[in-house]
Amino acid sequence: MTTVPAGGPPAGPAGGSQPWVVLTASERGASHVAVKSPNQDAVATERAGASGVVAAVADGHGHSRHLRSARGSRLAVKIGCQVAQELADRIEADSTFSAQRTPDGAAGGQAGEIARLAEEFLVPAIVGRWRDAVLADVKADPFTAAEQDLRHSGDDAVIAYGSTLLLGIALPGWLILAQIGDGDVVGVRADGRPVQPVPDDPQLDGLVTTSLCGAEPRSDFRTAVVDTAQQPLVALLLATDGYGNAQVVEEWKGAFSKDLAWMLAERDLQWLAGQLPAWAARCASSDGSADDTTVALLVSSAATPSRAGRPGDDGSEETTIPAVPHVNTVPANVPAEPHSIEPVTMRQLAHRSAPEPVILERVATAPAHHRPASHGHETTELVSHEPETTELVSHEPATNEIPKLPHHQGNEESRDGRGRDDHGSGGR
């Protein structure tokens, strides 16, 4: 159980400060299930600075050469969040960044300075610490004979842990993004237009990917800084490629952005939290990419201004919301949200001009307070004491009593019951 931000004006620089809520979900791909391969994706989220948040998703490579990629992705999201927190601390501690914006909200050269920090501190620190962590893991748990057989002659140890990493850091007035490898970072504007701040990488042709285990990971990282005072976003999606590879529309980001903006305007966060695992499950299924699919959705608290679950609706300073409606977690004071859209069972493959979102399916489940899909999601929760749910976490100034988030990498072992052998790397 977690909380959404209290009401009142956002704190921080004029025009740019909005607390962000993070929703995450991760689903093991159908092809991985078929061959008893683990979910090699990972996701984590943490606070960053006094009022920010960082979310990270990573996709461990599926090739047998990357035999410990599930560990590699967990290390990647953990280290990515840690370094992001340090970056946030640096930014907050630097008076340059705490200076007031001009009356029109402009931030002068601050964006450039933050971009420089991202390239000169964030990226090298992630690359270096990930490599150190991998080598420490190998030292603590050397490759077995069976694993050695899968490795290629001359392979650096880190290749076995190969993974992508997508990082989104939301600070008051700023979004700082970093990505290596495939996957998608999609910003959503209130008018439904997509924003792709992270530059494309011509090396990514859909068939190969750059990687933390590559020869030049520092140069393969792509970074971006978004001044959200100047370019407000209502949401940001970080997704491993299992999500995008399931999307039938070639230019799916535009369709996604348009539909999500509509959802954010019409539905509340509780509803959205209940949907996200179903989206991941749909993509990871044999009807989609069949690949591990992991998403982190950062939602601006300004995106759902008048729905249930928004702070201040009932006059209180804080509204408690469970994520996925669940028999054990739905509090009595949260009314069930009536769904105003009639269900449609026919899948609509082509994107359409109508403003309503595509209704892919209506999943028959028993009680309304059960999770919306019955696929047995491997949802990654943000709070580990509520298994089988995805929860909302807001990262709000310390005026609200929010429990410190634990690390979540590796949680999926206990949920899927397969007891992956981490040999001392658990919890990474």
Added chain:
Amino acid sequence: MTETLMPGGGVARRPLHFIVMADCSGSMKGEKMQALNYALRSMLPHLVDWERDQLQAQLLIRILAFASLPRWYVGEPVPVADLSAHWRNLDYVPMGRTNMGPAFRAVAEVLAPDRLERRALRPAILLVTDGLPTDPPGSFESGLAALTETAAGRSALRLAVAIGRDANSEPLDRFRSPEVPVLVADGTDEIADRLVTASIAVSRMSEIGVNRGALAEQLNLAEPTRRSQPDQVAGPRGTTGSFEDIL
């Protein structure tokens, strides 16, 4: 009952493009052409069965008939089940030569980034021929280069079936993926078996955990009469640290 609304335009399996390059030159006249048609007809049900049972790919097939010039016999990618249900035999081209360069170029065109879906799996290309290429000087090489200069052509599983030992030539070695052997059909009665073997390789392409080394091993076991030995499995491409991304 809970509704699931998903943003975007819906989800679907990833396309796996399978392109058959069928030699329809004049030398294929008669029994060879009949055997090739029989082999193709025999291969399709295997692929249909596989597609029904597997989890992640939608198999789409094209057929390029080539002789002096290439001609798309099935030009638009079609579900393999549809082709199996509506199969019509290929025919040879009287006096037709075995010009492979233009055929490679034709395949390269449909595998260009602007022609291939963003989310397409690595394609598979199967070349079936009974003879040596008869291209003008440089044409075979430039056509093959055009194919392998596309990301999809370069990463494709490129299989070759030689009808008769004489057809198992150095040019086929240059076409095939380095880790898989040329499949040799010593007689027309073996063409169907070789194409089924090739179809197994195609079907395994999208399976997680299958690397090219394992694939090569399987094909070598299935192909006792091979001449060519598979090379080492390709490692990371280039110096930028790109890695095979098999899910």
